[in-house]
Amino acid sequence: MESQWDYIDGGSESRVFRYDENRVIKSVNLSHYDGNLQMALDKFIFQNVLAPNAGLEVVGFGRDSLGHFQIIALQPLIQGSELTEEEFALFVSRQTIKEINGWYNLGGFKVTDIAPYNILKYKNEYFIIDADYRLSEDEDEVDNRIE
Secondary structure (H helix, E strand, O other), X not given: OOOOXXXXXXXXXXXXXXXXXXXXXXXXXXXXXXXXXXXXXXXXXXXXXXXXXXXXXXXXXXXXXXOOEEEEEEEEOOOOEEOOHHHHHHHHHHOOOEEEOOEEEEOOEEEEOOOHHHEEEEOOEEEEOOOEEEOOOOHXXXXXXXX
């Protein structure tokens, strides 16, 4: 992907490249999902339901240079800024998000990896660009599958 698009950023789960003037393309590995493709795809569904302004569109599958399976997805390019700690606290209070042992409850879903660096603000709108979602507040009840 690096030979086709300009690298923007990445982390343990994905690498992000500028696709065109309106979108980024992400190469998402399965490391956060114990190699379970269904668990990873569920995240895309939850993202689109809970944060549709930063929705993900799966456009393909591939392998990285080490042969690891990747999901290839498009997402809107958001020209916002990462939240400060104060803006994050305000965002959490306005969204009726409740913190539970390091997880957040958002619309009945458990959300982790929701932090100032994974939320962008542009004008007065917030965009959750990368979070991990689960189905239950009780981790023992989470199976991360949609039938």
